[in-house]
Amino acid sequence: MKVIAVIPARYQASRFPGKLMQKLGSQTVIAHTYQNVLNTELFSEVIVATDSDAIQQEIESLGGKVFRSIKEHECGSDRIAESVLNTDADIVVNIQGDEPFLNEPSLSALLDVFKNDSNKEIDLASLMIPLVEQNEIQNPNNVKVIVDQNNFALYFSRSPIPFYRATNIPQLYHKHLGVYAFRxxxxxxxxxxxxxxxxxxxxIECIRYLEQGKKMKMVLTDQAAIGIDTPEDLIKAQQFLNNKS
Structure with missing residues (x-):
């Protein structure tokens, strides 16, 4: 089973333009993400798919491989599909350029989904983490997911789901991390x-897979999730990096 990683890295982001080229410690956000993925040693190949000269130069300065998008894309999955169309990969892992702290155990658990799927019934897999703070649960930038009893995704929303009509039962919310593994x-x-x-x-692009009837397995992780969507997220990421060192 050949597994490759693709990091979609669009320069213009609606909430935080140019965020991938912002400094996080001594490196840019995209450099952190690329090096982190490379260091897991889980992938036959790591590719950064971008529409940006600056990002291309940044990754190539690290000796990395860049796929330069030719088409305009509505979402990251389309950019990744273009980049792998002519490859012989079996599994393609999409790791967002603004997720600089993903660790090897989380990514390895994601790949185990396909290693254990001998009948090839699962189309894609992704990560989720528990959400406990009310401000994070209510935040529409945090995509929430609900799953069935076998951890297959039922629905994703920017609203808090499920809605707890009964208030005397434990409340459990999960945040979807922007990491996918696809056949x-x-x-x-x-x-x-x-x-x-x-x-x-x-x-939310992954809803399309559910509307098409695809089977999507969610993997629970305790991975520290700091996706950088806003300038405030970058401050949190810097604090997390400082605490690690």
Whole structure:
């Protein structure tokens, strides 16, 4: 089973333009993410897919491989699909450029989903972590996921889900991390399909897979999740990095 990692790295981001080229410690955010993924030694190849000269130069200065997007893309999955179209990969792992602290155990657990799926029934897998603080649960930048009893995704939302009508039972919320592992065929099929109604409403691309009837396994992790969507997130990431050193 050949596994490659692709890091979609778009320069313009609506909430924080140029965030991937912001400094985090002594390196840029995208350099941290790239080096972190490379250091896991889980992948046959690590590719950064970008539309940016600055990001391309940054990764190439580290000796990394860059795929320069030719087309305009609505979402990261489309950019990744373009970059792997002519590869012989079996599994493609999408690691967002703004997730600089993902660790080897979390990524390894994600890949185990496919190693244990002998009948090839699972189309994609992703990570989730518990959410406990009310401000984080209410924050629409945190995508929440609900799963069935076998941890297959049922739905994703920017709203707090589930809604606890009964207040005397323990409340459990999960945040979806922007990390996916795809069978290549599922990824290519996604890129050839149109945006679906619920995906369009929530602006969450993985909902399209569910609307298409794909099976998506969620893997619970205790990984420290600091996705950098806003300048405030960058401050949190810097504090986390300082505490690690």
């Amino acid at each position: 290549k065929e599922a990824l290519i099929h996604f890129s050839h399909s149109d945006m679906t109604p619920l995906e369009q409403a929530e602006k």
